Amino acid sequence: MPRSGALCVCLLALLSPAGTLLTEDVEVLVFLPRNNSYPFSHTRVEPAILYAQRRLGADGGRYSGFRFHVHFEDSDCVNDALFAMVDRSCVRKPDLVLGPVCEYEAAAVVRLASRWDIPVVSAGALAAAFGDKQGEYSHLTRIAPSYVKMAETFAAMFKHFKWSSALLVYEDDKGERNCYFTVEGVYHLISDFSIKIYAFQQEVRLDTDDLLQDIVDTEVVIMCMGADRIREIMLAAHRRRLTNGNYMFFNVELFNASFYGNGSWKRGDKYDNDARQAYASLNTLTLLRTVKPEFENFSMEMEKAGYHDCKDCGSVNMFVEGFHDAMLLYAIALHEAMKNGYSKRNGTEVISRMWNRTFEGIAGQVSIDANGDRNGDFSLMAMTNVEAGTYEVVANYFGANGTFQLLPAFNTDHFTLRGRHRPHAEIAEKSCGLGVSALTGVIVGAVLGTAMLVAFFFFRKNYKITIVRRTHSEECDNGKHRQLREDSIRSNFSAA
Numbered sequence: 001m002p003r004s005g006a007l008c009v010c011l012l013a014l015l016s017p018a019g020t021l022l023t024e025d026v027e028v029l030v031f032l033p034r035n036n037s038y039p040f041s042h043t044r045v046e047p048a049i050l051y052a053q054r055r056l057g058a059d060g061g062r063y064s065g066f067r068f069h070v071h072f073e074d075s076d077c078v079n080d081a082l083f084a085m086v087d088r089s090c091v092r093k094p095d096l097v098l099g100p101v102c103e104y105e106a107a108a109v110v111r112l113a114s115r116w117d118i119p120v121v122s123a124g125a126l127a128a129a130f131g132d133k134q135g136e137y138s139h140l141t142r143i144a145p146s147y148v149k150m151a152e153t154f155a156a157m158f159k160h161f162k163w164s165s166a167l168l169v170y171e172d173d174k175g176e177r178n179c180y181f182t183v184e185g186v187y188h189l190i191s192d193f194s195i196k197i198y199a200f201q202q203e204v205r206l207d208t209d210d211l212l213q214d215i216v217d218t219e220v221v222i223m224c225m226g227a228d229r230i231r232e233i234m235l236a237a238h239r240r241r242l243t244n245g246n247y248m249f250f251n252v253e254l255f256n257a258s259f260y261g262n263g264s265w266k267r268g269d270k271y272d273n274d275a276r277q278a279y280a281s282l283n284t285l286t287l288l289r290t291v292k293p294e295f296e297n298f299s300m301e302m303e304k305a306g307y308h309d310c311k312d313c314g315s316v317n318m319f320v321e322g323f324h325d326a327m328l329l330y331a332i333a334l335h336e337a338m339k340n341g342y343s344k345r346n347g348t349e350v351i352s353r354m355w356n357r358t359f360e361g362i363a364g365q366v367s368i369d370a371n372g373d374r375n376g377d378f379s380l381m382a383m384t385n386v387e388a389g390t391y392e393v394v395a396n397y398f399g400a401n402g403t404f405q406l407l408p409a410f411n412t413d414h415f416t417l418r419g420r421h422r423p424h425a426e427i428a429e430k431s432c433g434l435g436v437s438a439l440t441g442v443i444v445g446a447v448l449g450t451a452m453l454v455a456f457f458f459f460r461k462n463y464k465i466t467i468v469r470r471t472h473s474e475e476c477d478n479g480k481h482r483q484l485r486e487d488s489i490r491s492n493f494s495a496a
Helices: 003-015 042-056 080-089 103-116 147-161 178-190 208-216 227-239 272-281 293-305 318-339 347-352 436-462 472-477 479-488
Strands: 024-032 066-074 096-098 120-122 140-142 165-172 194-201 220-224 248-252 282-287 357-360 365-368 377-385 390-398 403-406
Touching (some): 024 042, 024 318, 042 293, 042 318, 178 220, 194 208, 318 365
Parallel strands (some): 024 066
Antiparallel strands (some): 282 377, 377 390
16 A cells, blocks of 8 residues: 555544544455355355344444445365456455365465455365465464364373374365365374374275274374264274273364264164264264354354255354354454554554454354464263263363363263273292292393384384375376365375
């Protein structure tokens, strides 16, 4: 902005009475897919954004002087958003960009917006790479907890329960790769422990025998995949008697949306009884749900706005909440910036007022850290009634202060590994003719030799990261994602 224009804005702010309503027209460009197979589709999220628009424009409100002009563009999770942004900017650049959600598409849009000094607020772009705000992602604010924020819960549990090894298992869809990025976030935070990774393709039959071999060598199994695959693995583990308390099993339920299945053990088949017993060892990490009157009203409004020909389009998930709160956060930051003499064109100043602040969102308190990422609050669910096969929230993790809230249903024994470190049996006095000292020497020598072999074995095995890579032909089939991955998201997780 020219200096003379900035000076005028500053003088107006200084000369205006304290109670004067600030007014501004704000061009908002929203990227959402028209395809309803996405839990963040246009049909699902648009009502929440328009709800926030009406709420902010209510007469007499602090932000009622802001006139938000919202424009929706299709997002195909590849290149559509970038092309639309460039086309629109030839006429007029937006003041605010909401979305995209998909990592590959968001990377290009955020990079361009950062170049143009335009704030981007998204309930997506959750991969670890977007946490680097010093360069090309400098103008991104993440209004939903990133995968690394989710992983803080596991890091805290590893420290508390003194676990030392984990197997990260994920189903790779070769598209949006949500589970890949989820596991990457976990790996990012617990890489100091002994970590192995097991990946399998969505369309390929899962070799459970091969997977179980890796489970035997670890303590904690963290899984991200569809509900049916979870059940398949838990049934296989139960048949091998791996659900006896010697291993911890976790399922990460993405986005807290029914779109990904409810994770239930019950299917109405002959395996239901075994599945119920197996799931007694399965714990689920999901987003913490809050209940307050305002949120209940919001949920009812979203249900009314839901389309009859779209299943679950009226349900509220983290994307619906997030994009509503994105509008509110921007209004708060813009209002504060204008009071201090800046205009909407100074995106850097507006962004600085979105970061490192806490405000009341539609579902509860929202805390954005100093890096522009939302602190996450998560719930840990466990089966508390094995006979009925029912789950309860047993603990909550609050990311803003890194604390656990243990609820009455929490059972310490359930999260304590059993049978992994049994004490050695006492040596009998009788030794079949050998003296006690001689026998002791033999035993000590044998133990030391065995320990050295075991140490060597585990040094080679447990510190090796096993990653299933795509074949050359699969890379060719998915060339567009390979190019986007190389050009857009720089990940240290793997070379996949």
